[in-house]
Amino acid sequence: DSGVTQTPKHLITATGQRVTLRCSPRSGDLSVYWYQQSLDQGLQFLIQYYNGEERAKGNILERFSAQQFPDLHSELNLSSLELGDSALYFCASSVAGAADTQYFGPGTRLTVL
């Protein structure tokens, strides 16, 4: 158990809908990263937050957004969902968001029908 929690574990929804994925980092970690894992693309970085502020952006679609709250939990919002958004979404956390190790949560499996 990495200490990173993610809810829900599974999410099934329809095209065009909006969903919110939630992540609680390890105790004491200030930085949260979101990754998407699909069969064809592998694990890809989406976005990073550090102590409530956006730190870095990767291959994140404009339909996707995220935020980190004062209690350091983070939410990833996915809207206007398409079939191709079906994937595993992982959250990782690290102490300072610098050159330290990232610990991954168990993931949320999103299925868009």
Added chain:
Amino acid sequence: QKEVEQDPGPLSVPEGAIVSLNCTYSNSAFQYFMWYRQYSRKGPELLMYTYSSGNKEDGRFTAQVDKSSKYISLFIRDSQPSDSATYLCAMSAGAGSYQLTFGKGTKLSVIP
């Protein structure tokens, strides 16, 4: 060319064998190198973390980084059936860019 290349396998070895996994990369800015293990439908679990070139050993696992060749390796000695998983290499540049760039993973099966 993808930034990080990793042979997807699958790789099948008998129990007790030495396993060699590797990745090549193209971005010379990468300085931090990691190996993660991922069991089916689970989150990646950090195995090894290395900064710059050199070797690092932890139990049955040895990580090697050769920055001159842009090549990293993970060796597993005395492989066990419980090592059966997908192994992902990951790397980051540091200096304000700490997000990880992953290889696609190598699926390993250790046969009893």
